[in-house]
Amino acid sequence: MATEEGIVIRTSGTSAWIRTQRAAACEHCQSKDSCKTMGGGNDMEVEAANRVEARTGDRVVVSFATASLIKATFLIYMFPILCLMAGAGIGVRLSQTVFPSVDQSVLSAVIGFGAFVLAVVFVRIRGNRMAKEDQYKPVIIRVLKNRPSQSQ
Incomplete structure (x- = not known):
């Protein structure tokens, strides 16, 4: 503690x-x-x-x-970055299979940043809920x- x-x-x-x-x-x-x-x-x-x-x-x-502090820190700093990377990877995969006519870089950037924005919204909502929890x-x-x- x-x-x-x-x-x-x-x-x-x-x-x-x-x-x-x-x-x-x-x-x-x-x-x-x-x-x-x-x-x-x-x-x-x-x-x-x-x-x-x-x-x-x-x-x-x-x-x-300390455990709660580490969880909150992970949620704030790491989760959005992991979502950005996962979204970019999904974008690359989709450009190879589903949308071969779309530029791979553009699709991975769009989906990656979309995933990042969704993660930030999720962190904001979850953070407000966590702030009310005693732990x-x-x-x-x-x-x-x-x-x-x-x-x-």
């Missing part, structure tokens, strides 16, 4: 939004400039399941299931430091 520390910035029901600092691993990531979890600067906001009933201002430890959400596993007491 990957863990990260952060501060609860707001809560709603069984969820909390955590502000964390960009991890050192983010610096080497190819997608660091386009990652949607990042705002500007070094801060990131992430929604996490709040099973320990952390409150706004609490410093918490957030855990990410793909980070979880607050403990509160490190409660917010300072406010005198009334």
Whole structure:
């Protein structure tokens, strides 16, 4: 399990939004400039399941299931590329058997990019469903430091 520390910035029901600092691993990531979890600067906001009933201002430890992270990463990065390659291969095969009068390169490109677009749409739909599943959400596993007491 990957863990990260952060501060609860707001809560709603069984969820909390955590502000964390960009991890050192983010610096080497190819997608660091386009990652949607990042705002500007070094801060990131992430929604996490709040099973320990952390409150706004609490410093918490957030855990990410590594297996789920690998599945999501495969779906986002590898699946569309594999579909592109499979579509191109199907296009080559079809140009040899079903459509011999069509240029092999054109047909493989059209079917390959069509498969890629369908894969991206599938990833978008599946990603939205996965985002609602608990196994793909980070979880607050403990509160490190409660917010300072406010005198009334």
